[in-house]
Amino acid sequence: MITIIDYGLGNIQAFVNVYKRLHIPVTVATSADQLAGASKLILPGVGAFDHAMQRLNASGLRQTLDDMILGQGIPVLGICVGMQMLADSSDEGVLPGLGWIPGRVRNFHSMPESSELALPHMGWNDVLPASGSPLFQGQQEGWLFYFLHSYFFECIEPEHIAATATYGASFSCSVASKNVYGVQFHPEKSHHCGVALLKNFAEL
Amino acid sequence: MLRPRIIPCLLIQDSGLVKTVKFKDPKYVGDPINAVKIFNEKEADELIVIDIDASAHDREPDYQKIAYLASECRMPLCYGGGVRTAEQAKRIIALGVEKVAISSAALANPALISEIAAEIGRQSVVVVLDHKQRLLGKTQDVWTHNGTRNTKRSVIDVALEMEKLGAGEIVINSIDNDGKMKGYDVALAAQLREALTVPLTVLGGGGSLDDMHKVVTACGVVGVAAGSFFVFKGPYRAVLISYPTAQQKRDSIYSALQGRR
Numbered sequence: 001m002i003t004i005i006d007y008g009l010g011n012i013q014a015f016v017n018v019y020k021r022l023h024i025p026v027t028v029a030t031s032a033d034q035l036a037g038a039s040k041l042i043l044p045g046v047g048a049f050d051h052a053m054q055r056l057n058a059s060g061l062r063q064t065l066d067d068m069i070l071g072q073g074i075p076v077l078g079i080c081v082g083m084q085m086l087a088d089s090s091d092e093g094v095l096p097g098l099g100w101i102p103g104r105v106r107n108f109h110s111m112p113e114s115s116e117l118a119l120p121h122m123g124w125n126d127v128l129p130a131s132g133s134p135l136f137q138g139q140q141e142g143w144l145f146y147f148l149h150s151y152f153f154e155c156i157e158p159e160h161i162a163a164t165a166t167y168g169a170s171f172s173c174s175v176a177s178k179n180v181y182g183v184q185f186h187p188e189k190s191h192h193c194g195v196a197l198l199k200n201f202a203e204l
Numbered sequence: 205m206l207r208p209r210i211i212p213c214l215l216i217q218d219s220g221l222v223k224t225v226k227f228k229d230p231k232y233v234g235d236p237i238n239a240v241k242i243f244n245e246k247e248a249d250e251l252i253v254i255d256i257d258a259s260a261h262d263r264e265p266d267y268q269k270i271a272y273l274a275s276e277c278r279m280p281l282c283y284g285g286g287v288r289t290a291e292q293a294k295r296i297i298a299l300g301v302e303k304v305a306i307s308s309a310a311l312a313n314p315a316l317i318s319e320i321a322a323e324i325g326r327q328s329v330v331v332v333l334d335h336k337q338r339l340l341g342k343t344q345d346v347w348t349h350n351g352t353r354n355t356k357r358s359v360i361d362v363a364l365e366m367e368k369l370g371a372g373e374i375v376i377n378s379i380d381n382d383g384k385m386k387g388y389d390v391a392l393a394a395q396l397r398e399a400l401t402v403p404l405t406v407l408g409g410g411g412s413l414d415d416m417h418k419v420v421t422a423c424g425v426v427g428v429a430a431g432s433f434f435v436f437k438g439p440y441r442a443v444l445i446s447y448p449t450a451q452q453k454r455d456s457i458y459s460a461l462q463g464r465r
Contacts, residue, residue: 013275013300046297047325120327120372122403123425124249125206146250146280147206148302148327167206189280189302191247 002026002202003038007059009052010044010082014188018195024202032064040202041065041074044188045081049105049151050093052081057095069100075179076100077135077201083175083182084153092151100180102156114168119150121167127174127185127193129163135174135181135200136163143193145185147173152184207458208420210448211429212243213252213407216285219269222256223431225383227334227351230256233435233443237276243434244278246447251281252305252375252407252429254332258286259308260350265292267299274300282330290319297324305330305375308348311355311362314369321370330405331371335359335392336379344378344392351379359392360399367402374400375429378408385411385432390422397423405429413448413456420460428457 004015006028019026029035045052056062068074078086087097090105097105108114108121127143129136136143143163152171155161162181163174173184181201187194214236215222221239222230236253243251253273258265265286274281284305287293293304304324310317310331321329334351335344344359355362363374376396378389386409393406405427406419416428437444448456 008298011274011300011302014278017275017278046328051325118401118403118425120403121206122327122373123206123209123427148280150327186280186302189278191244191278 001037002040002042003035004028004042004044005035005061005065006030007055007061009055010046010079011186011188012044015042015044015198018188018198019202022195022199022202024199029061032061035061035064035068038068038074040204041069041076043076043078043082043085045079045083045085047081048092049081049084049090049097050095052085053093053095053097056085069180073179075181075201075204078180078182079188080149080184080186083184084151086175086180086182087153090151101160101175101177101182103160103175104154105151106154107151108167108171111169117168121147121149123147125165125167125185127163127165129174130161133162133174133176134204135176135183135197137200139193139196145173145183145187145190145193147185149184153182205461206425207249207453208416208425208461209249209405209427210416210453210457211250211252211405211427212239212248212434212447213254213429213431214239215431216253216255217257221435223383223435224256227379227382234445236273239435239445240273240276242445243447244276247450248279248447250279250427251277253281253283254305255285256350259348260352265296267295270296270301271299284330284332288316290316290323293320293329294323297328303328303330303373305332307332307334310366311346311348314365317366317369317371321372326370326372329371330373330375331363331366332375332377333359333362333366334377334379344389347379360396363396364399367400371402373403373405373427375405375407375427381409383432384409385436387411387415388419388428390418393419393426394422397426403427407431413452416457417460420457421464424461424464
């Protein structure tokens with residue numbers, strides 16, 4: 001069962017719709033006991049980093065998620081701010097992140113190559129997967145996804161970069177470490193590429 | 205490469221999809237959900253849906269209809285119409301909408317933009333500025349309430365103020381060009397692209413891929429939105445919902461980026 005973590009942020013229904021169309025069992029968890037039985041977890045997120053961390057920390061889900069993801073190794077996919085939350089910290093806020101993948105979330109304007117560009121980075125952009133990334137399999141014509149963000153995940157370990165995109169400079173738009181995955185873009189709103197990626201995650 | 209966004213803009217009145225000319229004479233063109241389903245199949249870049257009655261009639265957004273639209277919409281969705289408080293914006297985002305458009309309320313109470321940005325994040329705050337050329341002048345004034353009230357403020361000044369307050373995107377919509385399908389106000393778009401640091405979307409007058417090409421030639425990567433172009437076909441304006449293919453977008457629109465900078 002794919003379980004979407006509902007702590008009050010992100011487009012929960014869009015994920016439910018994609019999986020229903022794929023005939024993959026999906027459910028939404030708002031409490032710790034509803035997380036039981038999850039074989040995969042999706043952590044959505046929008047808005048400001050601290051706000052998202054506050055909501056998750058106050059949701060009563062945090063301890064159970066730590067057990068499931070770090071203890072039992074259940075795969076989790078963070079989306080947009082949900083990916084940024086996987087990092088240790090963010091330039092956007094002061095609260096610590098989940099720290100599940102070492103890194104810091106940075107603003108595009110902190111990079112010289114991107115300092116003049118319009119923010120947020122909004123729209124459809126090409127995504128180049130690192131070789132062998134399991135989320136990016138089986139798509140012949142290249143990967144195109146919808147982005148809407150001003151901050152990006154800066155990995156400490158290059159091997160955690162699962163895919164890159166270019167906005168001024170190249171940045172890691174997908175991260176992966178063991179059972180923890182993240183994508184900066186919105187697969188739930190990215191037509192056939194998004195569906196393919198969410199299907200790949202379900203089939204991991 | 206980040207691509208220009210090619211965006212159908214759908215107007216809703218009395219639960220039906222309509223299209224206006226110069227903000228007048230709304231013509232019924234079909235069912236909104238049916239249109240959304242067609243744009244899903246065609247893999248449109250984004251959708252803007254505006255309830256044109258909500259603000260004009262001082263009505264609350266119709267949350268039930270928005271939820272239904274959002275659940276059917278497989279591409280990013282921007283909703284506008286009747287949003288006057290941060291609480292309303294938050295509720296709309298929670299229904300599964302990516303961006304909320306504010307127009308009249310932003311002009312009446314600019315501080316609202318900062319409040320909404322703090323609540324939902326500035327990336328989801330879109331300010332739509334309907335503009336019209338001032339009589340005996342070149343200034344483009346911002347109008348509100350479906351083009352019935354003139355704020356007598358220049359669209360450039362207002363756009364810069366809204367950006368400063370926390371807007372994450374500015375949509376400019378030409379009242380003079382609305383429904384005419386004779387091309388965009390490219391000069392104004394280029395001027396705004398130069399002045400703003402947030403994404404810009406240009407609406408009003410789009411009648412062909414060539415019109416869109418001209419906007420991208422002048423402005424680079426911006427949003428290019430249209431109403432009539434996506435719902436009418438041919439000189440007699442027969443209702444037919446269409447959207448360019450990936451190939452057409454590449455050949456006829458993105459090609460404008462080559463040779464820029």
